Amino acid sequence: MSNLRPGVGYLEVCEGVENEIRRRGGDPAFPSGLGVNEVTAHFSPEQGEKRFITDDDLVKLDYGVHIEGYIADTSVTVTNNAAYQPLLKATERALQAAIEVVKRDRRVGEIGRAIAREASKDGFKTISNLSGHTVERYVVHAGKSIPNMFMPNLPVLRQDEVFAIEPFLTFGDASGYVVDSEPETIFSIIARKRTGSKELDELLEMIWSGRKSLPFTPRWFAKGYEMAKMVRYLKELEARRLVRAYPTLVEQSRRPVAQFEHTVALDSDGAVILT
Ligand code: MN
Ligand code: MN
Numbered sequence: 190m191s192n193l194r195p196g197v198g199y200l201e202v203c204e205g206v207e208n209e210i211r212r213r214g215g216d217p218a219f220p221s222g223l224g225v226n227e228v229t230a231h232f233s234p235e236q237g238e239k240r241f242i243t244d245d246d247l248v249k250l251d252y253g254v255h256i257e258g259y260i261a262d263t264s265v266t267v268t269n270n271a272a273y274q275p276l277l278k279a280t281e282r283a284l285q286a287a288i289e290v291v292k293r294d295r296r297v298g299e300i301g302r303a304i305a306r307e308a309s310k311d312g313f314k315t316i317s318n319l320s321g322h323t324v325e326r327y328v329v330h331a332g333k334s335i336p337n338m339f340m341p342n343l344p345v346l347r348q349d350e351v352f353a354i355e356p357f358l359t360f361g362d363a364s365g366y367v368v369d370s371e372p373e374t375i376f377s378i379i380a381r382k383r384t385g386s387k388e389l390d391e392l393l394e395m396i397w398s399g400r401k402s403l404p405f406t407p408r409w410f411a412k413g414y415e416m417a418k419m420v421r422y423l424k425e426l427e428a429r430r431l432v433r434a435y436p437t438l439v440e441q442s443r444r445p446v447a448q449f450e451h452t453v454a455l456d457s458d459g460a461v462i463l464t
Pocket of ligand 1: 251252253262263264355450
């Protein structure tokens, strides 16, 4: 991850990681996400993005690999800003604490409890409306959520399940939840149906052949398309409920957020870290 440092452009970071995934024989499981400061999730730089990482920034890179639909999802946070170091370290410890409590037949709320407890030791709080998730073939976010706080009566973890644990931490004075924001850079196909429009059908088929139900970003298909036209077509497909968009999520009070994530498989002895 040598690209993830001050002075490097957002686009260069994300295209770098996506190209490295392909070079090693995988394919991105979703568009690599770059979350700078309060930008928390679901932002992937677009074509023409000019911004670059600065010394003050807290930067999350969230990326995933799939091979024939089998998915690994991970993230790291970096910063050169001393004021953000304790937040970064606490988030790393929270992920560690979460992995330590993973056990067969344990309720997922117990993982949330371990994460929140670790965060509060240093006066930080977790983002209450983001969570980890089980992973299934061609499905990044499958049935079960793994909360970042204690919640009672949630499902238990079963042997052979694969799931991502991803604590998001912020400062104690922050709101502690994320809200939808602009722009929309990540999409996925939710249904395949003829639309009656040749252009829309062709776009849907082209994306489906590359991505199936996995998320994508328009810049991946920029070669064959004029970008403004593709965005317009995606809006039409969204209106017909064939495509969904994932808006950029930002911390409500605009405070910085750190994230670490691993994908874990549960075998008879406990967690096996896959990432
Ligand atoms: Mn992730
Ligand atoms: Mn995830």
